[in-house]
Amino acid sequence: MNNTNGRQSGIPDCVLITGATGGIGKALAREYAQAGSRTLILQGRDSRRLQEVESICTGLGARVVTQLLDVRDLNALTAWLEDISHREHPDLVIANAGVNINTGAEQQGESWDDVLRLLDVNVRAVFATVHGVLPAMRARGHGQIALVSSLAAWRGLPETPSYSASKAAVKVYGEAMRDGLAREGVRVNVIMPGYVESQMCFDMPGPKPFLWSAAKASRVIRQGLRSNKARISFPFPLNLGTFLLAVIHPAVSGWFLRRMGYGA
Template structure:
């Protein structure tokens, strides 16, 4: 019997056109695996599909704007009623900052960020959960960030959205574990991608996307509750969360993360 966690046969990945999303799609692509890949850019998504099909995976693509969280939840409910999923990687996300003139985050952009980074994440879980609970098995991986440990002045809304995902995932893991469903929170540091390149501030211990995907896949197979990397950045950001705010703020200023 195939171990669904170590060798998932059906995998959904949101944000499959981004750095980590694409790398995860390629990492899970192999003969006998069905991939469902969501993205907004049809051309980029087609390229990811082709790369995965070349190694034998069966690939379905979904061009969908996740700002329509309710529409996405309804799509998932209908899809899962016909095709069960073993692993769902909720990876899609966006980032904003104060802008080159330090004018501050724009309200419209904040709303769009929360729609994708929070509402769509919760909607994805609620879209696939009825199917998984009925089967008594399944795995959901939520992409948070090391920025969830301590709000950064350069990206406050992004930090807050990823903190919400982290806390939500931890709570859902504890609730769903007795029901046979694993929930994992993934907290990357800096990983090569257009979104990472657009972020202001230093980017220490930068990982290539394929390296990050291989690490995530390995840890998901072991059902690691919190997959944070790289060391020592993960330890350092966790340390900032337990220090007095004035002390952590002083450290962040010294490291040029003061916005």
């Protein structure tokens, strides 16, 4: 497959998205189909929702390859990624699969089993995705990998400590990998959304300021990836606020969070 024309136009010919059945994943699949990507490779673990996304993107003119897979099965995930990388040569891989947990309505705390499940999806599977697709990109001398973090990576929220920590790990990992791979022609970008309409977002406790639609978020993400921005973080007011919370003293940032309705 010749992907030169796609790279020159700024529209990747072949895009692989994990977690393609979630709010952002589904919107990204639609966004790239509308933009003119010829092949979409979509992973999910809900067959009905995966077929729904496939139908939408096929209707927009894209060729769609689906994979029903739980990313917690790291061996199966890696084997599939290595195989699909050699068969389809994805230009862009978006590691989007993620889950969230919280401390509960009475703030009783996160269960240990839930913490382990979250770390498997949000950290280990993201790292495994990079390792699965990177060898083929290195061999070709080009490619792009986008890792979905969160504005919660700037400063952990008391209701979602494990989620915040997992997204901080993804942020730091992505930034380090970007620098390490720059000379090899492989671009790495970190995506840090704020609150985006999705079931996962609605299930989160606490206020949700500056809530964006998934469609709006996907447009901003695609434009940021096209420009190869190191960090695609939005919306601006929330990004600035969470960044400032990260750099001031924790006692002060904790006070601000409580005043905003987060935590006890």
